[in-house]
Amino acid sequence: MSTENNIWKLAEAYVEQTLAEAELVQLKNRLASDSAFAEEFHECVNMIRSLGSRGKQVQFRSLLADIHGAQKQVPAKRTAKGYIMLMPEYWRTAAVAAGIAILTSLSTYWLVQNNNKKIASQYSLLKRDLEKYKRSQHQLINNIKAQAATTPTATVRYTGTGFALTNDGYLVTNYHVTEGADSIYIQNREGEYFKATVKSIDPAADIAILKVDYKNFRFSKHDVPYTFEKTKKGLGARVYTMGYPQDEIVYNEGYISSKNGFGGDSMQYMLELPANPGQSGAPVIDADGNVIAIITGKQTETEGTTYAVSSKALVQLIRNLPAESRLRLPKVNKLGGLSREQQIERLEDYTCSIKVYKK
Amino acid sequence: MYGSGTEQELLMELAAGKRSAAEQVYSQHYPIVTKWIQKNGGSEPDAADIYQEAMVILFEKAQNLEFRLSCRIGTYLFAVSKNLWFKKLQKNQKEPGYLPETGDWAYEDDIKVHHEREAHFGQLNQALEQLGEPCRSLINAFYQHDKSMQEIAADFGYTNPDNAKTQKYKCLTRLRKLFYGVQAKV
Numbered sequence: 001m002s003t004e005n006n007i008w009k010l011a012e013a014y015v016e017q018t019l020a021e022a023e024l025v026q027l028k029n030r031l032a033s034d035s036a037f038a039e040e041f042h043e044c045v046n047m048i049r050s051l052g053s054r055g056k057q058v059q060f061r062s063l064l065a066d067i068h069g070a071q072k073q074v075p076a077k078r079t080a081k082g083y084i085m086l087m088p089e090y091w092r093t094a095a096v097a098a099g100i101a102i103l104t105s106l107s108t109y110w111l112v113q114n115n116n117k118k119i120a121s122q123y124s125l126l127k128r129d130l131e132k133y134k135r136s137q138h139q140l141i142n143n144i145k146a147q148a149a150t151t152p153t154a155t156v157r158y159t160g161t162g163f164a165l166t167n168d169g170y171l172v173t174n175y176h177v178t179e180g181a182d183s184i185y186i187q188n189r190e191g192e193y194f195k196a197t198v199k200s201i202d203p204a205a206d207i208a209i210l211k212v213d214y215k216n217f218r219f220s221k222h223d224v225p226y227t228f229e230k231t232k233k234g235l236g237a238r239v240y241t242m243g244y245p246q247d248e249i250v251y252n253e254g255y256i257s258s259k260n261g262f263g264g265d266s267m268q269y270m271l272e273l274p275a276n277p278g279q280s281g282a283p284v285i286d287a288d289g290n291v292i293a294i295i296t297g298k299q300t301e302t303e304g305t306t307y308a309v310s311s312k313a314l315v316q317l318i319r320n321l322p323a324e325s326r327l328r329l330p331k332v333n334k335l336g337g338l339s340r341e342q343q344i345e346r347l348e349d350y351t352c353s354i355k356v357y358k359k
Numbered sequence: 360m361y362g363s364g365t366e367q368e369l370l371m372e373l374a375a376g377k378r379s380a381a382e383q384v385y386s387q388h389y390p391i392v393t394k395w396i397q398k399n400g401g402s403e404p405d406a407a408d409i410y411q412e413a414m415v416i417l418f419e420k421a422q423n424l425e426f427r428l429s430c431r432i433g434t435y436l437f438a439v440s441k442n443l444w445f446k447k448l449q450k451n452q453k454e455p456g457y458l459p460e461t462g463d464w465a466y467e468d469d470i471k472v473h474h475e476r477e478a479h480f481g482q483l484n485q486a487l488e489q490l491g492e493p494c495r496s497l498i499n500a501f502y503q504h505d506k507s508m509q510e511i512a513a514d515f516g517y518t519n520p521d522n523a524k525t526q527k528y529k530c531l532t533r534l535r536k537l538f539y540g541v542q543a544k545v
Binding site for chain 2: 058067068
């Protein structure tokens with residue numbers, strides 16, 4: 001081993017040009033006389049130089065992506081200004097709309113409350129308990145493929161769904177998916193595993209923010225294409241979701257059926273949208289490609305009623321993050337003009353399966 | 360006269376990875392390239408991809424300290440972006456009508472060198488993937504995140520920088536075997 005160390009030390013000094021004149025002469029003589037050594041030495045030098053220039057390029061690329069993201073925010077501000085200028089003309093309409101909104105939400109509240117008394121309905125969380133299921137053939141194939149990269153050794157206990165907050169590895173899922181986990185891995189659409197750690201949680205809202213540990217991780221070549229809705233959407237808004245109730249991504253669509261969720265929870269929406277175990281943490285997206293909520297659970301009594309925590313709660317949790325884990329949500333929506341199929345195609349890169357391991 | 364002097368300085372700052380320089384170059388020339396690519400059948404994300412690739416090519420060229428641009432930075436980036444976009448169109452066979460027969464394939468050699476370098480880095484990435492943890496993180500910490508051996512020793516839980524260094528050499532030895540193994544197979 002010590003000879004290995006020596007050759008690397010020498011190669012490093014050679015690349016950094018810190019060798020003294022005499023040492024350089026000695027090295028040249030040895031390279032000329034010992035061809036086996038010369039070959040090995042050149043491989044070492046080549047390795048060090050390649051790693052150095054690769055490192056610089058990776059840094060530069062992420063700098064460019066960062067600059068690109070920062071500059072794209074500028075036009076967004078301009079449109080915001082224009083919008084405010086128009087406001088006075090629409091005062092009356094806005095007032096009427098607000099009145100209706102208050103009326104609807106109050107009546108929904110009353111409805112949900114009333115319902116609640118009648119049925120002590122159960123709320124089932126949508127994480128998938130894998131012990132119940134025999135693992136499918138596909139799962140096995142994925143596991144074998146992933147072994148080369150990172151191999152989770154224990155067996156998966158729960159799976160859920162997560163989706164990207166930033167391209168460099170911040171993602172969100174449900175708190176109940178990650179609760180009590182020994183370790184968490186995400187699996188992307190290519191079937192690759194990456195280890196992730198919990199950065200922040202809000203058990204009340206049932207949200208957990210995770211970060212992929214691998215430093216060069218990117219969901220895709222492009223920035224996250226969707227934005228996060230900061231206000232609540234109205235009743236009847238058409239929405240869709242994509243999640244991993246199985247090993248293949250699954251698409252479902254529906255609409256907002258109530259502005260408040262289970263037991264009148266104002267942080268949630270009630271949706272008429274089919275969801276299955278494993279879809280916990282999946283994004284709920286409106287027609288324009290804004291994330292409006294995150295799926296958390298469903299009613300066990302009726303099929304097709306799903307609850308989702310609104311993205312407002314997520315935005316609040318992100319605002320409360322410590323300064324060192326600064327996380328900038330995407331500001332530009334690139335899905336707006338696209339057809340549903342195209343939106344889904346783009347979204348697949350940013351949605352992943354969450355695998356939770358417990359002893 | 361005035362222009363070329365400051366452009367050379369800007370280029371050297373860009374080569375050193377200075378953010379302000381990269382920002383200046385980026386914002387100065389990005390709109391023109393985007394407009395051109397959009398006119399030639401591309402989307403805005405396409406333009407961002409192509410333009411960033413062109414900037415990486417310039418960045419790599421400028422790593423050579425003797426490198427002197429024979430034209431303005433903007434001209435170079437625009438020409439390389441055009442060429443890259445034509446290549447992409449040609450590959451996808453979407454808009455054959457737009458492709459020039461000759462003449463507009465500027466800086467062909469630079470792009471060829473760039474593609475070779477990317478292939479080389481691809482093999483290196485593959486070898487790093489196979490290397491596994493903690494070696495991959497350790498090597499990235501040193502070569503990519505510019506961490507000192509002291510910081511690495513602290514981050515990875517080695518008792519002192521020398522131990523971390525020994526570990527780094529072990530990782531490098533394994534990486535070298537993997538890398539030249541990968542190359543032999545390809």
